[in-house]
Amino acid sequence: MKLFIDSGHLPDIAALVPLGIIDGVTTNPSLLAKEDANPSDLLKQICDTVQGPVSAEVVATDSEGMIREGRELARIDDHIVVKVPFGKAGVTACRALTAEDIRVNVTLIFSPTQALLAAKVGAAYVSPFVGRLDDIATSGLDVVGQIVEIYDNYEFLTEVLVASVRGPMHLVEAARLGADICTCPPAVIEAAFEHPLTDIGLERFLKDWEQARAARA
Ligand code: G3P
Numbered sequence: 363m364k365l366f367i368d369s370g371h372l373p374d375i376a377a378l379v380p381l382g383i384i385d386g387v388t389t390n391p392s393l394l395a396k397e398d399a400n401p402s403d404l405l406k407q408i409c410d411t412v413q414g415p416v417s418a419e420v421v422a423t424d425s426e427g428m429i430r431e432g433r434e435l436a437r438i439d440d441h442i443v444v445k446v447p448f449g450k451a452g453v454t455a456c457r458a459l460t461a462e463d464i465r466v467n468v469t470l471i472f473s474p475t476q477a478l479l480a481a482k483v484g485a486a487y488v489s490p491f492v493g494r495l496d497d498i499a500t501s502g503l504d505v506v507g508q509i510v511e512i513y514d515n516y517e518f519l520t521e522v523l524v525a526s527v528r529g530p531m532h533l534v535e536a537a538r539l540g541a542d543i544c545t546c547p548p549a550v551i552e553a554a555f556e557h558p559l560t561d562i563g564l565e566r567f568l569k570d571w572e573q574a575r576a577a578r579a
Contacts, residue, residue, distance in 0.1 A: 363537045366415075366545035368525065370394045370404060374548040376411050386414035388489070388525065388545040390445065390469070391421055402438055409439035417467045417487070419445035420455070428455035436464045443486060445469045448476045457483040467523065474508040481518040487543070491526035502526070507539045530554045
């Protein structure tokens with residue numbers, strides 16, 4: 363499963379990329395709005411840093427505006443994937459941009475029907491928001507499982523990009539369900555490195571080794 367960073371914060375991205383576990387980045391208008399930088403310049407720097415797919419979202423709400431903005435975003439760097447919100451305008455824009463060989467990530471996906479329609483117009487990625495579904499007592503992971511099943515049934519090439527991830531268990535379950543990608547906030551990726559038994563085990567090894575060395579000295 364590919365692992366993306368869900369963030370527009372360049373220092374966090376630059377800190378994780380050298381670990382060799384990161385395959386891409388996803389941003390959204392809320393994440394970019396947190397950064398004190400020109401969005402296009404920042405997206406270019408993120409592309410240069412991660413050297414993988416970087417999702418950048420349009421803010422227009424009509425299909426013509428989305429197509430226009432999508433072309434502008436795609437000109438920033440070859441790694442840019444244009445994110446459009448699901449809806450009739452988003453589906454129309456996805457079809458048009460895909461026809462121009464611009465990869466599209468259809469976002470704000472909350473149901474398998476939305477994911478099915480996005481795949482039918484050639485979306486490169488769909489982003490089901492598991493955390494926001496969980497927030498309203500609907501299992502986001504169940505929706506991911508249904509999308510994966512439907513895509514397998516019809517061999518859609520669209521990749522399932524699990525988003526709105528709240529903790530390492532979303533990462534585990536996304537992988538178990540066979541999702542193609544999981545995008546995680548930096549804090550979730552950091553948490554995935556943590557395990558108390560690994561720390562305790564290493565401490566004991568080093569203590570035993572040190573005691574033996576001191577005894578031989
Ligand atoms: O980038 C899209 C998505 O991951 C946002 O998630 O945490 O705002 O629900 P969140």
